[in-house]
Amino acid sequence: MTQPIDPEVARRHAEKMARRKEVQDAEVAEKTLQKGLLMVHTGPGKGKSTAAFGLALRTLGRGGRVGVVQFIKGAWSTGEQEALSAFGDRVSWHSMGEGFTWETQDLARDIAAATKAWEKACALMADPSFGLVILDELNIALRYEYLPLSEVVETLAGRRAALHVVVTGRNAKPELIEAADLVTEMTLVKHHFKAGVKAQEGIEF
Amino acid sequence: MTQPIDPEVARRHAEKMARRKEVQDAEVAEKTLQKGLLMVHTGPGKGKSTAAFGLALRTLGRGGRVGVVQFIKGAWSTGEQEALSAFGDRVSWHSMGEGFTWETQDLARDIAAATKAWEKACALMADPSFGLVILDELNIALRYEYLPLSEVVETLAGRRAALHVVVTGRNAKPELIEAADLVTEMTLVKHHFKAGVKAQEGIEF
Numbered sequence: 074m075t076q077p078i079d080p081e082v083a084r085r086h087a088e089k090m091a092r093r094k095e096v097q098d099a100e101v102a103e104k105t106l107q108k109g110l111l112m113v114h115t116g117p118g119k120g121k122s123t124a125a126f127g128l129a130l131r132t133l134g135r136g137g138r139v140g141v142v143q144f145i146k147g148a149w150s151t152g153e154q155e156a157l158s159a160f161g162d163r164v165s166w167h168s169m170g171e172g173f174t175w176e177t178q179d180l181a182r183d184i185a186a187a188t189k190a191w192e193k194a195c196a197l198m199a200d201p202s203f204g205l206v207i208l209d210e211l212n213i214a215l216r217y218e219y220l221p222l223s224e225v226v227e228t229l230a231g232r233r234a235a236l237h238v239v240v241t242g243r244n245a246k247p248e249l250i251e252a253a254d255l256v257t258e259m260t261l262v263k264h265h266f267k268a269g270v271k272a273q274e275g276i277e278f
Numbered sequence: 279m280t281q282p283i284d285p286e287v288a289r290r291h292a293e294k295m296a297r298r299k300e301v302q303d304a305e306v307a308e309k310t311l312q313k314g315l316l317m318v319h320t321g322p323g324k325g326k327s328t329a330a331f332g333l334a335l336r337t338l339g340r341g342g343r344v345g346v347v348q349f350i351k352g353a354w355s356t357g358e359q360e361a362l363s364a365f366g367d368r369v370s371w372h373s374m375g376e377g378f379t380w381e382t383q384d385l386a387r388d389i390a391a392a393t394k395a396w397e398k399a400c401a402l403m404a405d406p407s408f409g410l411v412i413l414d415e416l417n418i419a420l421r422y423e424y425l426p427l428s429e430v431v432e433t434l435a436g437r438r439a440a441l442h443v444v445v446t447g448r449n450a451k452p453e454l455i456e457a458a459d460l461v462t463e464m465t466l467v468k469h470h471f472k473a474g475v476k477a478q479e480g481i482e483f
Contacts, residue, residue, distance in 0.1 A: 119462045152338070181283050256468040
């Protein structure tokens with residue numbers, strides 16, 4: 074399947090990679106701080122919540138507990154929720170939304186649901202048994218002003234030193250990005266919905 | 279915590295969301311195809327592999343089996359691997375890399391490892407018991423030309439109709455993006471490594 078390797082090509086590869094390793098090792102040696110991170114997954118692309126649940130797997134694999142509050146999703150059950158139930162009480166899952174804002178069409182109800190979800194989030198963040206708390210679609214609740222932005226950002230910034238928090242959802246507020254340690258923007262390069270393929274069980278939900 | 283809602287604001291919100299729902303419902307109704315997707319997670323940001331493992335959770339939650347081949351990572355164990363072992367033989371995990379290319383510094387060894395990993399990937403994709411196959415860091419192996427690009431893309435494009443495949447790694451080849459149904463680019467907006475914070479167990483690995 075592959076061609077024999079030119080010894081000169083192999084030698085140059087080895088040299089280049091030895092230089093790369095020096096740079097890499099020096100970079101790693103510089104980093105010494107350990108602290109709980111505030112992470113934000115935003116942008117119009119796929120994978121914001123999915124990557125947060127992937128992080129849950131890492132925390133669970135290292136023996137930690139994970140709290141999840143869903144601010145928008147509510148009624149319907151998802152594959153990831155079902156799968157994470159395999160970890161028993163090491164995952165504390167709370168779907169507290171009433172569905173997308175264009176489903177409820179009721180501002181007072183949306184605000185009441187977001188307020189209740191935020192209270193649950195605060196309780197999980199205060200409980201030292203949790204290593205990671207996922208605030209799924211909190212960005213949506215902030216964008217529609219269902220919650221007071223400054224109070225939310227202040228609480229997140231003042232979290233326990235060892236606690237990792239992931240906030241997901243499009244259109245993250247600049248104030249939240251400012252407070253975050255790690256912000257990833259998921260950009261849509263190509264989407265199968267455009268080709269008429271529908272949302273599929275096990276992939277989209 | 280929140281202000282009383284102006285009835286006029288509430289009414290406008292309800293109207294706007296009703297229009298939004300019409301658009302949304304029409305879009306969903308247009309999508310009728312069901313097929314296995316070829317998904318690519320690329321870009322310099324975090325979350326490419328993590329989102330793939332999040333998709334694994336969805337598939338597992340819906341009763342499916344998941345195959346994982348890691349093309350670069352090998353020796354070290356990760357939190358997600360440990361956590362997914364909770365699902366027994368419903369997850370078939372193969373870490374077949376020899377570490378990053380700047381660790382091995384040996385082109386022939388890298389090519390041999392990538393070739394073996396690709397053979398394992400082909401075997402998993404051919405096995406109808408798998409609903410999702412994750413080819414973690416395959417993009418790196420393609421970028422360094424450890425594998426013949428055209429053969430890999432052809433095999434992925436010709437996969438079983440019901441099989442979902444996720445390919446991760448920076449610098450996805452244009453030929454792979456062309457063949458894919460869904461491509462997400464993870465962009466780094468802000469990274470805690472820049473602030474001297476080191477890679478942390480349960481988050482980075």
